[in-house]
Amino acid sequence: MSLEAVIGRIGTGRFHYKLAVISGWSNASDAIEMLGISFIITTLAECDLDLTESRKGMVTAGLFIGMMLGGWIWGSLADKLGRKYTLVLALMFNCIFGFSSSLATSYHAFLFLRMMSGIGVGGSIPIVFTFTTEFLPTKKRGLYLSIVAAFWMVGTILVAGLAWGIIGSTECSHSKMPDDIVERCQEWEESGCGFYHTSLGIVVLWGTYIPDDRRNDLSSILQLATIDIWKLPAWRLFVAVCSVPSLVAAISVLFLPESPKWLASVGRISDAEKVLLRMARGNATTPGGYAAIQPSDLKISEVIDTESDTAALTISEDRVIQKQHPLLRIILSIRSILSATVDLFRGTTMRSTVLLAGIWFFLSMGFYGLTLWLPNYYQHGAINDKTSIYEVSFYVALANIPGNLFAFWGVEHIGRRKTLLISMLASAASVFSILQIHTTTGVSVAGWNSLNILSAELFTTHQRGAAFGLLAAIGRIGAIAGNMSFGAMSARDPTLPLILTGGALSAGALLALLLPETRNVSIE
Numbered sequence: 001m002s003l004e005a006v007i008g009r010i011g012t013g014r015f016h017y018k019l020a021v022i023s024g025w026s027n028a029s030d031a032i033e034m035l036g037i038s039f040i041i042t043t044l045a046e047c048d049l050d051l052t053e054s055r056k057g058m059v060t061a062g063l064f065i066g067m068m069l070g071g072w073i074w075g076s077l078a079d080k081l082g083r084k085y086t087l088v089l090a091l092m093f094n095c096i097f098g099f100s101s102s103l104a105t106s107y108h109a110f111l112f113l114r115m116m117s118g119i120g121v122g123g124s125i126p127i128v129f130t131f132t133t134e135f136l137p138t139k140k141r142g143l144y145l146s147i148v149a150a151f152w153m154v155g156t157i158l159v160a161g162l163a164w165g166i167i168g169s170t171e172c173s174h175s176k177m178p179d180d181i182v183e184r185c186q187e188w189e190e191s192g193c194g195f196y197h198t199s200l201g202i203v204v205l206w207g208t209y210i211p212d213d214r215r216n217d218l219s220s221i222l223q224l225a226t227i228d229i230w231k232l233p234a235w236r237l238f239v240a241v242c243s244v245p246s247l248v249a250a251i252s253v254l255f256l257p258e259s260p261k262w263l264a265s266v267g268r269i270s271d272a273e274k275v276l277l278r279m280a281r282g283n284a285t286t287p288g289g290y291a292a293i294q295p296s297d298l299k300i301s302e303v304i305d306t307e308s309d310t311a312a313l314t315i316s317e318d319r320v321i322q323k324q325h326p327l328l329r330i331i332l333s334i335r336s337i338l339s340a341t342v343d344l345f346r347g348t349t350m351r352s353t354v355l356l357a358g359i360w361f362f363l364s365m366g367f368y369g370l371t372l373w374l375p376n377y378y379q380h381g382a383i384n385d386k387t388s389i390y391e392v393s394f395y396v397a398l399a400n401i402p403g404n405l406f407a408f409w410g411v412e413h414i415g416r417r418k419t420l421l422i423s424m425l426a427s428a429a430s431v432f433s434i435l436q437i438h439t440t441t442g443v444s445v446a447g448w449n450s451l452n453i454l455s456a457e458l459f460t461t462h463q464r465g466a467a468f469g470l471l472a473a474i475g476r477i478g479a480i481a482g483n484m485s486f487g488a489m490s491a492r493d494p495t496l497p498l499i500l501t502g503g504a505l506s507a508g509a510l511l512a513l514l515l516p517e518t519r520n521v522s523i524e
Contacts, residue, residue: 003260003261003264003272004138004522004523006276007135007136007137007260007276007279008137008138008139010137010276010279010280010283011137011140011283012136012137012140012144012283013282013283013284014282014283015135015278015279015282015283016135016136016140016144016279016283018255018256018282019132019135019144019256020132020144020147020148022249022252022253022255022256023128023131023132023148023151024147024148024150024151024154025151025154025245025248025249025252026087026091026124026128026249026252026253027125027128027148027149027151027152027155028151028152028154028155028158028245028249029091029094029124029155029245029246029248029249030094030121030124030125030128030152030155030246031151031152031154031155031156031159032155032158032159032162032242032245032246033094033098033117033120033121033242033243033245033246034063034067034118034121035155035156035159035160036159036162036163036238036239036242037059037060037063037114038060039159039160039163039167039238039390039393040059040235040238040239041056041059041060043167043233043234043235043238045110045233045235046185047185048105048233048235049104049105049106049107049110050106050107051107055107055111057483057484058111059107059110059111059114060483061480061483061484062111062112062114062115062118063114063115063117063118063121064118064368064476064477064479064480064483065115065118065476065480066114066115066116066117066118066119066120066121066122067118067119067121067122067125067472067473067476067479068122068472068473068474068476068477068480069118069119069122069473070090070093070118070119070120070121070122070123070124070473071122071123071125071126071468071469071470071471071472071473071475071476072337072341072469072470072472072473073119073123073337073469074086074089074090074119074122074123074124074126074127074469075123075126075127075130075465075466075467075468075469075470075472075473076337076340076341076465076466076469077337077465078126078127078130078131078465078469079262079340079462079463079464079465079466080337082258082259082262082263083127083130083131083134083258083259083262083465084131084253084254084256084257084258084259085258086123086127086465087124087127087128087131087253088250088253088254089123090120090121090123090124090127091120091124091246091247091249091250091253092120092246092247092250093116093117093119093120093123094117094120094121094124094243094246095120095243095244095246095247095250096243097113097114097116097117097119097120098113098117098120098239098242098243098246099239099240099243100113101113101114101117101239102236102237102239102240102243103236120246122472122473122476123469124246124249125472126455126465126468126469126471126472127465127468127469128148129145129148129149129452129453129455129456129468130259130456130464130465130468131259132144132145132148132456133145133456133457133464133523134259134260134261134262134461134464135259135260135279138520138521138522138523139520141453141457141523142411142412142416142453142519143408143411143412145411145449145452145453145456146404146407146408146411146412146449146453147408149404149407149448149449149452149453150404150407150408150449152400152445152448153397153400153401153403153404153445155245156397156400157394157397157398157400158245159242159397160390160393160394160396160397161394161397162238162241162242163238163390163393163394164390164391164393164394166234166237166238166241167234167235167238167390168390168391257274257275257278257279258271258275259275260272260275260276260279261461262461263275264461265461265462337466340463340466341466341470343463343466344459344463344466344467344470349458349459349463349467352458352459352515352516353467353470353471355511355514355515356451356454356455356458356471356515357470357471357474358507358508358511359420359451359508359511359512359515360451360455360471360472360474360475360478361474361475361477361478361508362478362504362505362507362508362511363424363444363447363448363451363475363478363504363505363508364475364476364477364478364479364482365478365479365481365482365500365501365504366427366428366431366444366482366500366501366502366504366505366508367427367444367448367479367482368478368479368482368483400445403423403444403445403446403449404445404446404449406419406423406446407419407423407445407446407449407450410422410446410450411449411450411453411519412519415517415519416450416453416454416457416517416518416519417450417454417512417513417515417516417517418517419446419447419449419450420446420447420450420451420454420512420515421509421512421513422446423444423445423446423447423450424444424447424505424506424508424509424512425505425506425509427444427447427505428501428502428503428505428506428509429502431498431501431502431505444505447508453518454515454518455467455468455471456468457518457521457523458515458516458518460523478504482500482501482504485497485500486500
């Protein structure tokens, strides 16, 4: 029985429920780490780290540069070293450097640490979808990948809520702050806005003079003897808290097995069969599950592409690399990564690679450029004096819910390509109303869900990690271009970024017309 047929016979159940939640939470942790930067640059951090407007743009761009490198490197390594442990390493990379950035005392240190955090974020995003795809039967693949993608919305809502609760509760009204950064920092320091305070009350019984009219006022006595122990900037606490979800995700992934398709693709047939048995037993505990499946039913008679010259050569190269000196092993691994990237632009995969790369670029330029620009836009008078920018951002995040519901329905009933096309066209049409409704993300999120699914399904097991990583890296280039151009354009005319967004989304929609449909199509 072929591997795809065995996975189809196992079906879905409790094992896949756990897989969807853990993979989804990994996706959410990436959203939290990535989108959190948009809230940091409008806080007291601009004083602590001396963030000028140009430096704010560089911090955001630095994160995406890290993500670009991470997507390409980690994605290719996942094809060589396996999905599971590469994902764990990427998540821990994200967690360690994300937390470390909360302790940064200078702009250059913060920029470096956020870039390193971006390498982890950029790597874990493509691996999450690659890893999850290879456990799923054809009929349920779209639904489960949509669930994993929907956790990005969970992350956006959670990070906006954290910003509102941690930063928003301590911040002064931005509308009342001076425009000059020096005056603004002085106002923050004098008012105590942006800090969490811990104080200690001490009553001194001897040697302390207290006026006669205040000796019976206990609160006054305590106030006289109260000292501050420390002041913690709210933005530092926010950054530290945002690193925790990645740690939880990394630990959770350890409880999942390695991808059976990857194991089979590198010749580890017996290990793949053990994973299939674990899946079957996990689903057998679900009401209506597949309890009748026996170990003998899970034998793989036709392994994906293992008879092909390409797969055999890949397995042989990997075994040779593992026997070399560590330094030579690194050099050979880099050469292998470059070779895997070049192979994506050959033969039948070239068309899919080029089309998806274009869509990733344009959708990232429009979506991330606009998303990371919005809090700064709100800060400069787009909302009334009584409304918190963090409150508005939280409600903008909630606007993703309708888009995810449409994606759940669309990818299974009208197909991935049409869902992507409709989403990008609707986003382009609605972007010009953002000055009134403050969001277009609720529409474009369905496009992201569809694009993630297509990117995982249009490539074989041997190429999937490298392909998804490369596409994600190209998307980061688009995000950097959008972020840098949005900052320059918004200073001149706030409508210029909207025109750029609409044009980018329209261009991506045209490319989506040329993609093949993968609904109900078996993947290798």
